[in-house]
Amino acid sequence: MKTPKSFDLRILKHTTTAFFTNQGQSRSPFSSLSLSKIPQPSFSPPPPPITPQSLQDSILSSQWHFIKHLSPNLTPALISTALYNLHSLRANPDLILKFIDQIEPRSLNIKPYCIAIAIISRLPSPKQALQLIKKVISFQIATNKEIFNEVASARAQLVISSSILFDLLIRAFCELKRADEAFECFYMMKDKGVLPKIETCNCMLSLYLRLNRTDMAWVLYAEMFRLRINSTVYTFNIMINVLCKEGKLKKAKEFIGYMEGLGFNPNVVTYNTIIHGYCGRGNLEGAHRLFEVMKAKGIEPDSYTFGSLISGTCKEGKIDDACELLRKMEENGLVPTAVTYNTLIDGYCNKGDLKRAFVYRDEMVKKGIMPTVPTYNLLIHALFMEGKEAEADDMIKEMERKGMAPDAITYNILINGYCRSGNAKKAFNLHDEMLSKGIQPTPVTYTSLIYVLGKRNRMKEADDLFVKIMGRGVLPDVIMLNALIDGHCANENVDRALALLKEMDRMKVCPDEVTYNTIMQGQCRMGKVEEARELIDEMKRRGIKPDHISYNTLISGYSRRGDMKDAFRVRDEMLSIGFNPTLLTYNALIQGLCKTQEGDHAEELLREMVSKGITPDDSTYFTLIEGIGKGENFVESSCS
Template sequence: MRNLRLFNIRSSAFVLRRSLHASPAADFPSEGPTAVDPPTLERLINNFCASGRLDEALSVFRRHVEGGAFRFRRGSCDGLLSGLAGDGRTEEAWILYAEMFRARIPSTVATFNVMIDVLCREGKMKKARGFVRQMEASGLHPTVATYNTLIRGYCSCGNLEEALEIMGAMNPDVHTYETMVIGFCKEGKLGEAAEQVKAMELAGFAPNVETYRALIDGHCENGELEAAFQWRDEMVQRGVGLAVSIYNPLVHVLFMRGRSGDADCLVEEMRGVGMDPDEVTYNILINGYCRGGNIEKAFDIYNEMHLKGIHPSQVTHTSLVYGLCKRGRVSEADNLFWKVAVEGFVPDIAMYNTLIDGHCVDGNMERAFEILGEMEGRKVKADGVTFNILMQGLCRLGRAEEVRKLLEEMKKRGVEPDHTSYNTLISAYSRRGEKKDLLKLREEMLGKCYNPTLLTYKALMEGLYKTKDGVRVDEVLSKLIDRGITPDAGMYLSSMEEIGDRE
């Protein structure tokens, strides 16, 4: 008997070793003296999962679950379920969960937590709460991890009230507070985020780098640079390790405020503490200098990026194309665009729109439309921004009828015109003083539930002023005020001049 037991142990070990080095799981024995015992099979599946070989782990599970001859133990497939969910293969995770249910493999807290997390990531919060109730009905108790998952789900959906309600019914840990801080920052509620930090500290938890990153990002998004730097300084005082991702939003906001010198100093400070810029940092620097008109400095950083072995992205090249176009160097932008396309980059819609805009501003509508054709040839679909850019280019040249045709073409392609589209066309007709078309367009806008903006009314008034229709000018001005929009000085002046002409 002892020899038989020893033989089974050795044969199981042999199967496990062979399985880890062989790809096909179909060779694994399932019967006879070399059958794999449950612990060995579970280790085998877990080892496959740990090495990222999820398909082989699935194959092993299905081979041995078929027919019900092999009974998996509680929790034996949790690693596989978690692996599929973590790899973004959520549909397969649901299929596996159903297979586990049919095979009568009892669910554990971990099983439920994985599936609750999947539902929360998909924004299906009602179903996630239903799974918690199902978990409790199975005699299992939700853990802090379960509640934290729900809180993260509600915060991702912007439903902070539900998140706070769950938080109030549990014993929060550091991850709970961190999630709430991130949630409040994401919604721009920075005062509430700061309150959560205080509550975190009162509960005996110290804010970590993720907490501070959320706070700094939140204040940078709001343009509150001083507050963002205060949180950064607090990190330093408390000895919380700084990261490149802490510096990046600060550098970005400095550029947005036109403080490129301070942005450079901050990057040098970052280097001084042993942190090299990453791809995001380089893109911020290149974009900042391109928008500031310093295209030479942007290309210097672009070259440094190459030397450091950091590959430029579409974001990088789009910034450079924009910078060249802004300086009127549209032919160079064209050359760069096609150079990177030949090198294997697939330009996206943002990059195409940037180049089309450059040619439109340059007055080269023929080339702009050529690029539109090339873009569609590469299966990149024109969006509302593309059409608006082209319409504005035509409008600058006074080609109102072509603007109207483009608007109709836009509709045919299933791209819905927006405020910018209508404002551009109204402006085109306004320049020609075509009263009938102006008023018709205004009604079309209202019919589509687009409330005319200040720019709409300004264009209408300019067009009507050209037709010497003082009554209509006064009517437009009155409607503008009725809608709660404050006219600018030029609009009042147009109205006064029309009154003077009538007198």
């Protein structure tokens, strides 16, 4: 019988006990000979203790499977010591990065992480160190100050004289879009007497610009100036962009002279930034003047320069001028992009000239510039606006044939189009298709669906949908809530609309003049003009300026009820704050006067509106003919 390779002590104990029990007390004990025949258990020696040296040897020999097995038994102190030893041996930082990846996060605290970051920072590319810092920040195992202090400690112990570690920490916060934490690190660096590199400062300035935190950008820029951190052309370009975002175009232009005075030559990006700012503000004249200055200084415009000018020109409705700019762009040897063509296509779509829009789509294809999803979105939207649903569906099929997947904007355009045409079933099918494809619906999607339900008097479903939206974590905006309020007002449920107005405060959504006008119109239709009047006062208290629709709504409400004295009082209030009466104003007043049989006064108003250049419409004539009964002769004599 073969001796087993391993032997369980519990089996041995059980066997021995049973043997003695069976033999009884009268039997003689085992002889040495008989004992020698019993198989003896084999004992494995305990594994040697894990030391920094053994761990270090395992890392150097890349025994990653073994290290991963040991990971639960490793302590932060042991790991830190091994890392210091490896640094002394000038081990490859890639080994350190691989080692850290094998360790369970619970075996590490902030100290070994920061030592590893310090060693990895020696690599030619900062990418790995940045990734590790971002991982440490996201683990939330230490406060920002603790991370900074441990980085400082590792920097001192590894005798790193440069600011690289602190720079990387700030850059990590910037990449995570954590603007305040980046600023906090900047000040902690300053307190240690270490100045960040200009590239790090530029990274912070760019973040503040993207987040529209222009106040922070100016505070940082002032600190850089005080600490004598020398700016670069890139720095100046960012600050010019900040000024443009703030709408300070004149100062942005003056900044060019400031940077030239400091010995820096503005480049094409400098001029492009300000030209884009002018175009965004609708100041095409200023943009073209700067364009000429730029060329006079020998700075050649690029595709972005022309793209900004073309976009600004299209926004002003000057599509033919934009096409001329495209021609000049190509004469300069510049190749237009899909974005450039999309701008022109959008311009013609807004103008209602679909034929020219498709001409430019075909032209870009001929030049080898492939239409993008935004190209199709623009054309599909224009087709829906023209009521050409079948052609819009064909465009979707064309997209898919070319391997382009519709995005959330595409679906929103389709859903909105079908909602406007009253096809709720098709709109909801598209919503379900979005979800099946993993495309998250947006507030725009749900606003369209709520709108179509309201128009079809299906407000119970609209309310249920709104509850589902909230449950999915989609934050409603004022446009979505206005659609829901409009549906309830149209269905004479003004109380629900008022309840939603109160809920907006809880949702932290600010109502606008559309919100109030919609509810006021609902109240006036129900004869609750005094309640509507109170809403105007509430608007003013909340800092929301009533517009001409607000006042016309009240005038119409009073006129419909025959309270002409109040109607004219509102008209006078409207005039006192600078709103001129509109066609709607006159029609409402004339309707009220005819209802109260004040025909002479109605005639006077008709002459007044014509003298002010307001052309009466069919509603005006119908009201007068029905109310006064003087027929066409009266209308003709009044308008002559």
